[in-house]
Amino acid sequence: MSDLGLMHYCLGIEVWQKEEVVFLTQSKYARDLLYKFNMQDCKTLSTPMDVNMKLTAYDESKKVDSYLYKQLVGSLIYLTHTRPDISYVVGVVSQFMQNPSQAHWKSAKRILRYIQGTLNFGLKYEQPEVPMLVGYTDADWASNIDDRRYTSGHTFSYGTTTVSWSSKRQPTVALSSTKTEYRALNNATQEAVWLRRLLVDLGQSQVDATTISCDNQSCIHLAKNLILHAQTKHIEIHYHFVREKILDETFDLVFCKSEDQMADIFTKSLGKCKFKKFLTLLGIEECNFIIEGEC
Structure with a gap:
């Protein structure tokens, strides 16, 4: 041992x-x-x-x-x-x-x-070379075939391993993929605010903005461009909490390709190759410390 x-x-x-x-x-x-x-x-x-x-x-x-x-x-x-x-x-x-x-x-x-x-x-957790909090957010629009409610998911890693994740079927039906992604982004932003405060308490303050990756361009434009808000009054006001955090430079919202969207593993079933790729990116691997028969 x-x-x-x-x-x-x-x-x-x-x-x-x-x-x-x-x-x-x-x-x-x-x-x-x-x-x-x-x-x-x-x-x-x-x-x-x-x-x-x-x-x-x-x-x-x-x-x-x-x-x-x-x-x-x-x-x-x-x-x-x-x-x-x-x-x-x-x-x-x-x-x-x-x-x-x-x-x-x-x-x-x-x-x-x-x-x-x-x-x-x-x-598997190791001392991160770059102690940065990084997040991914995604949603699968109208994925439930019974009621067309959607599933949202997000993940945050500190270094190379996941420290927080969520996969949740939402209680409402969204009328557009943009609204779906924006609501998922709001949930991820709230989680990121809490994680940043937790890191402060642990003596690991995040000086730079936390990067959150999203694979929906419309969602990103909506969060960054105030002009578009007049066209989206059906989205509740409290979801613009995301934009406030972008303006005060707490977060930086960036686009990522669908094949690099780690949060996909929390919103839909994936093929073998993509699933294994995201396992590695999430920091999930076999524990080579375990002796057969001793655990």
């Missing part, structure tokens, strides 16, 4: 420490979860959700035990504390806990197949 570093265990979360590296995982919890649902010998999959999968509450396949389904989904929700890579898909399957079907159950078990192949994955 001393050669590999010190491990602390609290409420299912393992904290592995060695020199200047800290690793957060839930490998034992994940392994116990597989045994609980008799999936310890299941075949592995490279992504937690099929890229073309669209689940609906009006699925006509056979219904399953809702109590068992709730147990599985609840256990997976706890696993997202150190596994942001499953946040989106867990959010999707959690929408059907009242009346789950075989299709919903199959999708939830697919997450376990993905977990089986990534048991020792977690968040």
